[in-house]
Amino acid sequence: MPETKSSGATAHVTSHDVARKAGVSVMTVSRAMSGEGYVAEKTREKVLAAARELGYTPNLSARMMKGSRTNVIGVLVNDLLSTVINEIVGAVSVSLRKCGMDLIIYNSIEDLGASGRSGVQQMLRNHCDGLLFVLPRLSEGYIEYLEGSSQPTVLVNYCRTDTTLPVVGGANYAGGVTAAEHLLGLGHRRIGFIAGSPHTGQSQERERGYKAALKKAGVRSDRALVAQGDFGQRSGFEGAQKLLRLPDPPTAIFAANDDMAIGAINAAHSLGLRVPDDVSVVGFDDIPSASHLHPRLTTLRQPLADISEAAVMELVRRINNAEGQQHRIDFPCELVVRESTAAAPLRSAA
Amino acid sequence: MPETKSSGATAHVTSHDVARKAGVSVMTVSRAMSGEGYVAEKTREKVLAAARELGYTPNLSARMMKGSRTNVIGVLVNDLLSTVINEIVGAVSVSLRKCGMDLIIYNSIEDLGASGRSGVQQMLRNHCDGLLFVLPRLSEGYIEYLEGSSQPTVLVNYCRTDTTLPVVGGANYAGGVTAAEHLLGLGHRRIGFIAGSPHTGQSQERERGYKAALKKAGVRSDRALVAQGDFGQRSGFEGAQKLLRLPDPPTAIFAANDDMAIGAINAAHSLGLRVPDDVSVVGFDDIPSASHLHPRLTTLRQPLADISEAAVMELVRRINNAEGQQHRIDFPCELVVRESTAAAPLRSAA
DNA sequence: CTGAAAGCGCTAACAG
DNA sequence: CTGTTAGCGCTTTCAG
Numbered sequence: 093m094p095e096t097k098s099s100g101a102t103a104h105v106t107s108h109d110v111a112r113k114a115g116v117s118v119m120t121v122s123r124a125m126s127g128e129g130y131v132a133e134k135t136r137e138k139v140l141a142a143a144r145e146l147g148y149t150p151n152l153s154a155r156m157m158k159g160s161r162t163n164v165i166g167v168l169v170n171d172l173l174s175t176v177i178n179e180i181v182g183a184v185s186v187s188l189r190k191c192g193m194d195l196i197i198y199n200s201i202e203d204l205g206a207s208g209r210s211g212v213q214q215m216l217r218n219h220c221d222g223l224l225f226v227l228p229r230l231s232e233g234y235i236e237y238l239e240g241s242s243q244p245t246v247l248v249n250y251c252r253t254d255t256t257l258p259v260v261g262g263a264n265y266a267g268g269v270t271a272a273e274h275l276l277g278l279g280h281r282r283i284g285f286i287a288g289s290p291h292t293g294q295s296q297e298r299e300r301g302y303k304a305a306l307k308k309a310g311v312r313s314d315r316a317l318v319a320q321g322d323f324g325q326r327s328g329f330e331g332a333q334k335l336l337r338l339p340d341p342p343t344a345i346f347a348a349n350d351d352m353a354i355g356a357i358n359a360a361h362s363l364g365l366r367v368p369d370d371v372s373v374v375g376f377d378d379i380p381s382a383s384h385l386h387p388r389l390t391t392l393r394q395p396l397a398d399i400s401e402a403a404v405m406e407l408v409r410r411i412n413n414a415e416g417q418q419h420r421i422d423f424p425c426e427l428v429v430r431e432s433t434a435a436a437p438l439r440s441a442a
Numbered sequence: 443m444p445e446t447k448s449s450g451a452t453a454h455v456t457s458h459d460v461a462r463k464a465g466v467s468v469m470t471v472s473r474a475m476s477g478e479g480y481v482a483e484k485t486r487e488k489v490l491a492a493a494r495e496l497g498y499t500p501n502l503s504a505r506m507m508k509g510s511r512t513n514v515i516g517v518l519v520n521d522l523l524s525t526v527i528n529e530i531v532g533a534v535s536v537s538l539r540k541c542g543m544d545l546i547i548y549n550s551i552e553d554l555g556a557s558g559r560s561g562v563q564q565m566l567r568n569h570c571d572g573l574l575f576v577l578p579r580l581s582e583g584y585i586e587y588l589e590g591s592s593q594p595t596v597l598v599n600y601c602r603t604d605t606t607l608p609v610v611g612g613a614n615y616a617g618g619v620t621a622a623e624h625l626l627g628l629g630h631r632r633i634g635f636i637a638g639s640p641h642t643g644q645s646q647e648r649e650r651g652y653k654a655a656l657k658k659a660g661v662r663s664d665r666a667l668v669a670q671g672d673f674g675q676r677s678g679f680e681g682a683q684k685l686l687r688l689p690d691p692p693t694a695i696f697a698a699n700d701d702m703a704i705g706a707i708n709a710a711h712s713l714g715l716r717v718p719d720d721v722s723v724v725g726f727d728d729i730p731s732a733s734h735l736h737p738r739l740t741t742l743r744q745p746l747a748d749i750s751e752a753a754v755m756e757l758v759r760r761i762n763n764a765e766g767q768q769h770r771i772d773f774p775c776e777l778v779v780r781e782s783t784a785a786a787p788l789r790s791a792a
Numbered sequence: 793c794t795g796a797a798a799g800c801g802c803t804a805a806c807a808g
Numbered sequence: 809c810t811g812t813t814a815g816c817g818c819t820t821t822c823a824g
Contacts, residue, residue: 104817106818107817107818107819108817116794116795117795118795118819119796119818120793120794121818122817122819123794123819128819129793130793130794131793135793150817150818152562152564152568153504153506153565153817153818154503154800154818155818156503156800156818157504157507157799157800157802157816157817157819158800158818158819158820162565164562164565172522172531172532172547173532178528181522181549182522182523186551189551194562195549196547196548196565196566197522197546197548197549198546198547199531199532199535199545201535201536201539212502212514212544212545212546214499215502215503215512215514215569216546218501218502219503219565325730325734326730326734329734354731354734355734357736358735361736380675380676381675381704384675384676384679384704385708386707386711386736456801457802457803458801466810467810467812468802468803469803469812470809470810470811472801472802472803473803473809478803479809479810480809481809482809485809500801500802501800501801503800503801503802504801504802504803504816505802505803506816507801507803507815507817508801508802508803508804508815
């Protein structure tokens with residue numbers, strides 16, 4: 093094999109190579125590349141030219157070993173397959189790039205705390221200027237650990253416990269209230285709820301809101317009308333089937349997220365019921381497909397782009413130790429009325 | 443601030459700390475942790491105990507700077523929001539963990555070649571034992587670069603050009619043939635096609651198969667029956683609307699993926715057409731929601747789990763420089779007949 | 793404004 | 809089986 097010669101393979105170009113080529117010291121290369129410290133404009137250009145020609149990029153590992161900024165943040169999730177998580181990760185990615193930062197994603201199937209000491213997570217901690225947990229499954233112990241850690245950390249859409257870590261998310265309780273009030277306003281009295289998995293506490297908050305609205309309207313909540321799902325489409329399907337097969341079935345179903353709402357609509361269809369004529373369905377999130385369905389889904393729009401942006405801003409603020417740090421930011425969720433909800437059918441008397 | 447004292451924050455525990463605590467040299471710690479080289483069983487236990495107590499994890503950055511294994515592979519994608527990509531990433535994640543490896547995901551919005559020299563990608567190259575490109579948007583130049591690079595690399599579901607890089611994927615051409623033959627067998631003669639984005643070449647292959655089957659059956663293909671989409675649900679909706687509003691509309695539509703097929707079904711509904719009574723729809727991929735739709739979608743099942751597993755095996759083989767390296771692995775796609783396809787309506791004479 | 797020295801945390805390569 | 813030496817590629821001192 094021939095040596096270097098600037099062709100394809102470009103073995104390992106180091107700052108030494110650039111330094112030699114530019115006729116300066118490695119230190120000058122470092123300064124020119126990072127933009128920190130004084131370098132004569134002319135020298136900088138010379139270095140940059142040499143770097144470009146050689147196809148040089150600084151070795152981040154080496155850089156971070158000295159403890160300096162990497163401009164990379166780590167995004168930790170538990171389930172990349174979730175539509176919402178994906179939306180958030182996408183939006184975070186955009187916001188981050190606006191700040192000139194980049195991101196790396198780590199998907200842990202298990203509790204993020206359990207693998208908190210795994211190699212990759214450790215590596216992210218070492219490598220990243222900050223960490224963003226998106227809808228995380230976190231153990232209490234790991235939260236405490238993160239609270240004690242000096243690494244800037246922001247939780248997105250996590251509302252299970254009180255924590256000193258900053259949390260950014262949607263107003264789930266208020267959203268639950270809104271959803272239930274919408275259905276109550278349409279004359280529904282038997283309103284089912286399909287809960288999602290409890291990891292982040294979002295489902296519980298939405299359920300609390302739903303129950304509060306029912307209570308306020310003088311409607312007694314019925315435990316039989318609450319089905320347990322896991323935020324997946326299939327669980328929404330099964331939950332809704334269970335609910336709709338009840339002796340005294342609900343005339344409306346509020347699903348804790350859109351995926352389950354989609355499953356619920358399919359379940360209604362599978363039982364020969366029409367949406368919204370026979371059953372109304374409300375979701376939560378407003379994922380893209382919500383508006384392409386048949387019928388188009390009435391749902392609570394979570395401003396994921398805003399949430400993501402705010403989370404990034406907060407994280408950056410903390411990385412820079414800047415002013416104006418917030419401890420909790422909640423965004424209101426807006427009711428989007430489409431075709432999956434309508435006035436309650438008249439056959440209500442059971 | 444008080445010093446260490448093993449509480450929460452656990453500043454930066456290094457191998458030196460462990461060595462001191464265990465009364466051995468750093469080297470012994472290194473060996474005990476990595477499992478390589480000889481260490482007395484008793485010593486190893488002592489070290490491991492000290493490490494556990496201190497909450498020590500080796501610094502991967504430092505480790506890889508010496509060029510040794512990290513047991514981490516980098517997964518590069520262009521669109522985390524794509525259902526299929528997500529499925530693959532999920533399956534890859536599982537396969538990898540079976541091999542005791544972990545993964546990090548990097549999502550580049552642009553062409554992966556363009557940012558090929560970006561910090562993060564460089565970091566991944568430095569950090570990872572191998573790279574997996576999932577349905578990538580790659581420029582020719584970058585492929586050449588990868589071919590010349592010594593880093594183990596596998597492409598998943600990429601079939602645009604001939605490359606010396608190993609490629610694992612589904613048999614797209616054959617799948618296209620199968621889809622079209624299924625529709626032809628049901629008596630359809632005017633069969634529309636909704637193409638996806640051309641980045642990976644998958645859509646073209648499926649289209650080639652579709653056209654070949656038509657030709658073989660003596661059906662003249664009509665350019666007006668091919669709509670250009672981008673694999674997104676919305677584009678399937680729009681493409682199908684265009685097709686179904688034609689003076690002589692198709693009685694069946696083959697969409698290059700399930701997402702677009704879903705859009706197509708919605709489009710049919712929106713035009714007052716029934717699926718499959720008025721129009722049959724076939725998708726490609728068999729994403730989870732395909733079987734929850736109404737009607738349930740007839741589609742070509744890509745064995746994503748097998749594909750992912752094979753890709754991982756091939757990558758590991760190359761990382762270990764092991765025997766039996768393959769250059770191309772294609773998995774057949776199986777036709778799954780559900781409810782979205784039926785015999786062609788009789789009103790065919792235009 | 794630039795350079796030389798030192799060392800981040802770890803692990804090959806060689807001694808013992 | 810264990811320790812010592814050296815050095816990965818970079819950046820933070822501290823001198824020019």
